[in-house]
Amino acid sequence: MESSFAIIAEPNRRAILSLLAASEHSVGEIEHQLRMPQTSVSKHLRVLRDAGFVESRIDAQRRVYRIRPEPLMEVDEWLAPFRRFWTAHVDALERHLDQMDSESEPEPASKKGKKR
Amino acid sequence: MESSFAIIAEPNRRAILSLLAASEHSVGEIEHQLRMPQTSVSKHLRVLRDAGFVESRIDAQRRVYRIRPEPLMEVDEWLAPFRRFWTAHVDALERHLDQMDSESEPEPASKKGKKR
DNA sequence: CTCGTATATGACTTGACGGGCATATGAAGC
């Protein structure tokens, strides 16, 4: 029920997400990397999972978590109407150019301009 | 002190921001448009202003508020590392309406239909 | 100056959320 925005309002959760953005991690790895209590990590992961930000894979007794993009896409889309405030000039051009693929993409171009 | 993320966690504040994204508005206009109590609008605007999301101009007894982009840019930048999760396998369609153009859209010549 | 309009602020209440701690679940290995 929580809006995606409320979920990422929590700094520790953002830290977890940023960590998972690089690659998937187990709970213990997150705990150690971010130096926060395990129970706290588990609770935040629970919230993140319920909200669809992450999903977990079971590896023996570990749970390995990874990003699920949908809720963040939602945030990204909400930002769309505001982008005109800062992409007034050059950027708009560029994005328009390299977004020019539609239903015809028989071969995903390996490198795309990935500016930001 | 509040992170920009905490600010936009509040639904009413997001509504205000979205309203201001279209054009600047006075407090009364926001109050009427969003059908929320004036004191609530004022308080949210205070929070938004303190956090740099909006600024106000004085027009007689009215205060006209408009967007300031910086904090939202910050959010946009935080999202950057995650974009690879959806820009990789998603074409221009899914991209959704990003930024079409500014306050002038004389020609509704949008290209293709949207999905959802 | 008084009144009405427009907006801001303060006090108070209420509810939600995160932290900490203890404990439960579960899988692995002996």
Add this chain to the structure above:
DNA sequence: GCTTCATATGCCCGTCAAGTCATATACGAG
């Protein structure tokens, strides 16, 4: 079986933020 490692959950508590109501400030009109 029992023990250990890895993770999850339940409970309590303090804090903080949002809503409501009342009131204050500021400006314009007459």
